[in-house]
Amino acid sequence: LGQEGDEEFGGGLGIYDVADPADPKQISKWRTHGRGVHRYDFDGRYAYISPTVEGYIGNIVMILDLADPKKPVEVGRWWIPGQWQAGGEAYPWDDWTPPRCHHPIRVGDRLYVSYWHHGFFILDISDMANPKAISGLNTSPNFPHPTHTCLPFPKPLKGRQVMIVADEDVAKLWPAAPAFTWVFDISNEHNPIPISTFQVAGVDPDGAPQPAMTGCHQPSERFVGTVVPFAWFAQGLRLVDFADPYSPQEVGYYEPDPPAGFERGSSNDVTIDDRGLIYLVDRQNGVDIIASNFI
Numbered sequence: 001l002g003q004e005g006d007e008e009f010g011g012g013l014g015i016y017d018v019a020d021p022a023d024p025k026q027i028s029k030w031r032t033h034g035r036g037v038h039r040y041d042f043d044g045r046y047a048y049i050s051p052t053v054e055g056y057i058g059n060i061v062m063i064l065d066l067a068d069p070k071k072p073v074e075v076g077r078w079w080i081p082g083q084w085q086a087g088g089e090a091y092p093w094d095d096w097t098p099p100r101c102h103h104p105i106r107v108g109d110r111l112y113v114s115y116w117h118h119g120f121f122i123l124d125i126s127d128m129a130n131p132k133a134i135s136g137l138n139t140s141p142n143f144p145h146p147t148h149t150c151l152p153f154p155k156p157l158k159g160r161q162v163m164i165v166a167d168e169d170v171a172k173l174w175p176a177a178p179a180f181t182w183v184f185d186i187s188n189e190h191n192p193i194p195i196s197t198f199q200v201a202g203v204d205p206d207g208a209p210q211p212a213m214t215g216c217h218q219p220s221e222r223f224v225g226t227v228v229p230f231a232w233f234a235q236g237l238r239l240v241d242f243a244d245p246y247s248p249q250e251v252g253y254y255e256p257d258p259p260a261g262f263e264r265g266s267s268n269d270v271t272i273d274d275r276g277l278i279y280l281v282d283r284q285n286g287v288d289i290i291a292s293n294f295i
Contacts, residue, residue: 011034013051015027050103058100059099063077078131079101102148107152135192149219153242162195177209200238217232227251229278231270236253237278251294262285
């Protein structure tokens with residue numbers, strides 16, 4: 001469980017025994033400097049986290065070995081050159097927003113890393129102690145939304161290796177239209193190329209600025225086949241089929257009623273379970289459990 005807060009809160013990574021779901025027990029807590037861990041991926045042994053670390057500016061990439069969950073051990077770390085202030089690295093972003101790793105996702109011996117207003121990176125972790133950058137790309141400042149999630153498909157689509165790059169509709173660099181999701185061809189991972197985008201129909205009719213949390217937030221990192229569930233803030237749950245990565249199509253949606261006291265919903269997180277049920281969490285209050293023939 002990633003834990004993030006102010007210095008007094010003591011952020012880090014909490015590890016729990018959930019053998020009895022009604023009575024979770026904390027096994028250990030790996031603490032970090034600063035605000036803590038924002039998000040993470042976990043493969044059953046290694047956790048791929050985005051902590052704040054003493055001596056660094058902003059969140060970085062870190063790999064923890066949880067073979068013994070009572071004693072997490074750091075295996076490796078990676079950061080954008082310039083983040084390690086204590087190491088004497090020159091800081092090149094005085095006229096830009098500070099770098100911040102949102103979170104990594106592991107597929108094979110690669111990490112696909114979203115880095116907020118610094119775009120995304122593909123890392124080679126075949127040597128976990130020494131992650132190496134293969135490539136990166138930043139759609140800012142042309143597009144002012146921060147990069148939230150980099151989600152590769154495990155199998156080729158139309159013969160191409162494809163990755164979703166979802167931008168989040170918050171923290172815009174200037175007033176702008178709602179955030180959307182990109183589709184990148186990463187068949188040549190040294191040269192990622194955008195091949196399409198997806199936006200909910202009718203949300204952005206004219207490119208005019210709209211309030212935050214109108215557009216995209218997060219794709220489910222668990223999905224089946226080519227249909228990916230998205231939490232699309234005020235637009236609720238959107239099911240998007242990427243079978244044709246050049247032309248993603250919405251195949252279903254669910255818009256929850258706004259929580260009491262709020263003008264609209266704010267669908268923040270979505271995932272699925274082994275039965276195919278969809279869990280949609282509202283940022284303000286509540287969770288919806290949804291069944292769909294597409295999952």
